[in-house]
Amino acid sequence: MTGAAVRRVLHEVIGEILPTVDVDRIDGGRHLRDLGADSIERVEIIMAVCARLRVTEPLASFGDIRDIDHLVAFLSEVSTR
Amino acid sequence: MSIGVEALNAYCGVAAIPVPALFAGRGLDPERLDNLMMRTKSVALPFEDPVTHAVNAAKPIVDALDPADRDRIELLVTSTESGVDYSKSVASYVHQHLGLSRRCRVLEVKQACYAATGALQLACGYLAAGLSPGAKALVIATDVSLVDEKSQYTEPAMGTGAAAVLLGDRPHVLDVDLGAFGVHSYETPDSARPAPTFDIADADRSLFAYLDCLTNCFADYSARVEGADFATTFAGLAMHTPFAGLVRAAHRKLARENGIADTAADFAARVAPALEYPSRVGNLCSGSVYLALASLVDHLRPTEPVRVGLYSYGSGCAAEFYSGVVDASSVAAVGRMRIGEHLAARCELTFDEYRALLAENADCLVPVADREIDPHRYASVLDRVGLPRTLLARTGVRGYHRRYDWIGVGAA
Numbered sequence: 001m002t003g004a005a006v007r008r009v010l011h012e013v014i015g016e017i018l019p020t021v022d023v024d025r026i027d028g029g030r031h032l033r034d035l036g037a038d039s040i041e042r043v044e045i046i047m048a049v050c051a052r053l054r055v056t057e058p059l060a061s062f063g064d065i066r067d068i069d070h071l072v073a074f075l076s077e078v079s080t081r
Numbered sequence: 082m083s084i085g086v087e088a089l090n091a092y093c094g095v096a097a098i099p100v101p102a103l104f105a106g107r108g109l110d111p112e113r114l115d116n117l118m119m120r121t122k123s124v125a126l127p128f129e130d131p132v133t134h135a136v137n138a139a140k141p142i143v144d145a146l147d148p149a150d151r152d153r154i155e156l157l158v159t160s161t162e163s164g165v166d167y168s169k170s171v172a173s174y175v176h177q178h179l180g181l182s183r184r185c186r187v188l189e190v191k192q193a194c195y196a197a198t199g200a201l202q203l204a205c206g207y208l209a210a211g212l213s214p215g216a217k218a219l220v221i222a223t224d225v226s227l228v229d230e231k232s233q234y235t236e237p238a239m240g241t242g243a244a245a246v247l248l249g250d251r252p253h254v255l256d257v258d259l260g261a262f263g264v265h266s267y268e269t270p271d272s273a274r275p276a277p278t279f280d281i282a283d284a285d286r287s288l289f290a291y292l293d294c295l296t297n298c299f300a301d302y303s304a305r306v307e308g309a310d311f312a313t314t315f316a317g318l319a320m321h322t323p324f325a326g327l328v329r330a331a332h333r334k335l336a337r338e339n340g341i342a343d344t345a346a347d348f349a350a351r352v353a354p355a356l357e358y359p360s361r362v363g364n365l366c367s368g369s370v371y372l373a374l375a376s377l378v379d380h381l382r383p384t385e386p387v388r389v390g391l392y393s394y395g396s397g398c399a400a401e402f403y404s405g406v407v408d409a410s411s412v413a414a415v416g417r418m419r420i421g422e423h424l425a426a427r428c429e430l431t432f433d434e435y436r437a438l439l440a441e442n443a444d445c446l447v448p449v450a451d452r453e454i455d456p457h458r459y460a461s462v463l464d465r466v467g468l469p470r471t472l473l474a475r476t477g478v479r480g481y482h483r484r485y486d487w488i489g490v491g492a493a
Contacts, residue, residue, distance in 0.1 A: 038113050038234070040288075040327065040330050043285075043292065059290075059292050060269065062285070063269070063289055
């Protein structure tokens with residue numbers, strides 16, 4: 001899946017789980033915690049994105065994600081495996 | 082053969098602070114209370130340590146045994162990530178102050194918040210082997226909290242105390258399903274205590290490991306146990322509870338993976354009863370899952386035998402899902418410990434009182450050669466405890482040897 005498509009799904013999920021965040025203004029250099037997501041919301045965002053992309057990667061694979069751009073790149077890579 | 086938990090008790094301190102008061106005092110975002118799902122946090126007093134917690138949890142169990150049964154405790158294991166010495170175990174002090182037989186194996190184990198379950202399973206295997214028929218084992222999970230304002234949202238979630246589990250062939254509390262377990266372990270740097278004064282933690286890595294391990298442990302359990310079905314096999318679930326909100330998320334994940342449509346209703350019926358006590362105490366580390374089991378028994382209150390599932394996770398990491406059967410005798414046995422009444426009787430601290438105690442507690446695990454501690458200095462807290470009880474207190478250290486004595490607390 002392309003990075004743009006993954007980003008679209010990620011923004012959709014962030015909008016649902018963090019409804020007060022303006023997803024059009026999300027900076028790819030920021031971490032989910034910078035958007036105000038607590039640890040449970042961060043887990044829920046990753047699980048929801050994985051479900052929609054049909055990615056079955058262990059959550060532990062996301063332990064070193066630096067920011068949203070890195071998350072999009074990682075999801076793009078694993079969704080095309 | 083039946084082997085399992087004959088008696089279960091938890092000691093969760095005599096003081097606590099409401100979590101909203103701690104949030105206000107620290108300037109934390111109150112919107113995060115919903116996902117934390119914690120109501121109060123147990124707070125240790127400066128004369129408490131892993132030894133006093135362990136003894137105060139196990140003493141009511143040991144006192145209820147007749148002398149012949151007490152002398153059949155042939156294995157004492159303390160599990161802790163709050164060791165007080167590199168060589169001498171917490172268990173050696175606990176053995177002394179519980180007055181256990183000298184014909185007893187005594188040791189301490191460590192694997193973060195999983196250690197008590199590992200010890201319990203090894204002890205059950207030993208008892209089931211029948212090498213010493215009628216023998217009992219006492220496993221006590223005991224820990225103190227080292228978090229402060231630097232720990233941010235972890236601070237309100239960390240409790241203090243101990244859970245004591247007596248194992249034997251009269252499993253009134255939990256008849257363990259021998260051989261019915263699933264395990265999952267691998268190395269990960271999610272949290273650790275590199276020194277006796279502070280913890281380090283990577284919240285995301287730890288949550289991810291907890292959740293991955295739950296899925297993998299249950300898969301392993303299902304592979305070993307014919308017909309195991311997450312939706313129908315278990316009347317209740319007791320899980321390691323770093324904070325209750327994580328258990329809700331973990332249940333939601335496993336419920337979705339196992340095709341449960343109404344996860345909220347399932348959570349309310351099978352998991353929420355196990356969170357009543359943990360949400361009023363905080364994380365007890367390896368005792369947490371056994372406080373959850375006590376909570377489940379006290380609030381599910383089964384009248385017929387039902388199967389329950391237990392999930393234990395310890396950073397680092399090691400995890401296990403296993404099961405056992407509880408019934409009306411479980412309700413009677415756990416009820417005799419009056420855990421809920423003791424939680425309600427804790428002295429409610431103000432934020433300023435909490436902050437002062439935290440500063441004094443900070444060096445609880447630091448080895449010192451000599452020190453005097455006067456428990457009666459804390460009379461202003463002890464006199465506000467609602468239920469009178471006798472507790473072991475640390476009175477000092479002499480030549481690196483910790484000293485203890487019994488004190489009375491609470492309004493008479």
